[in-house]
Amino acid sequence: WLIRELAQVWIDFESNLLKVPIITKIHDGKLSLEDYKLLLLDLRQQVIDGSQWISRAASNIDIEIFELRSAFIKHTAAEHKDYQMLERNYEKLGESIKTIQEGEKNIGSVALSSFMFQQASKPNPIDLLGSMFIIEGIGKRLAAFWGEMIKDQLSLTDDQVSFFTYHGVADENHFHNLEKAINHPLMDIDLAKRIVKTAKTTARLYQMQLEELGNY
Template structure:
């Protein structure tokens, strides 16, 4: 008699659905979790304050500066069998390299100071997210990182512009005070198109698909944690 037969536990069967269908399910769950984030609830209700926006940018910056380094780490760990993914990751790391400067500009434009921003520490969600991403990116052929990019680039393409415009509307902010979010609304649309082409290519086998979905689930939850645990260090 096997251990499984004694306990009655049966491991879940492999999900054979198309990868994009599985990721769409992850995204739907992510959106539902975002709706429970206090600062986003206040934004939707129109009760968000300038102090809230200040806190959000301050907290996001500490994780944004890690974005390009973990993508570059992933690129360095793709072998020659994944040369195309290595090239894509290198290009993406370069594009993300100056993102924190866009956020910094917005932060200064709403009255923050550079020493204050640079002295910031990652909140508990940012620590977990960055730690997880460097762990995944350090594995050989870290194809699962595509799941993280699916979530993070999806946020830029589908949510950042909406949030930026809403902050501007509620708080009476100028374009140069919400540039970081508005920029990603445009830039990440192109990124997600490239991402979809990779995810639907024959480069992604069943094991890779499982790794991508798993990473997407973890990153979605940790990103919500980052937005929820503002200033909790």
């Protein structure tokens, strides 16, 4: 049931993303360099929170369900370098690293990060597997594809799009960890429903983050 529901959440999310202006531009070959810089600038402000909410979630998971906790911890280690890669890509575009480091979250990122930290602060926030499913799905299924299109459209080099292209490779491993967690013996229908709801919420807020680029 859970896998089927999550698959539907993903299908809806992916089709909704195609209506988001920045994604439409990428697909239509109409992305400008300024659009891309803004995308990096805004993504970095939310990505930097990634390893923090996952760490917080892991610390709130009981030792009795250690296997599930380890799925979060593995995820944290992998996420930790992401924002630095974003910063390097931005700098390679000729921009000041200080600009991206001092940027602020757009209103969609504020909502997304607030939700993540709120969930992560609850006891045993296993439902955040739903968030990880969405975020890793972006990495596994979309990021490398977007990265290649951006690179071709704007005639960029690998070190200017590596945040996107790296994810297509790195998140293959992430996803395997997540599948193991989802098939855990402790998974029951109530927990499964919570995971699906959290996945849906994360998907909507992630979309909002992309819709609100530049809106601070």
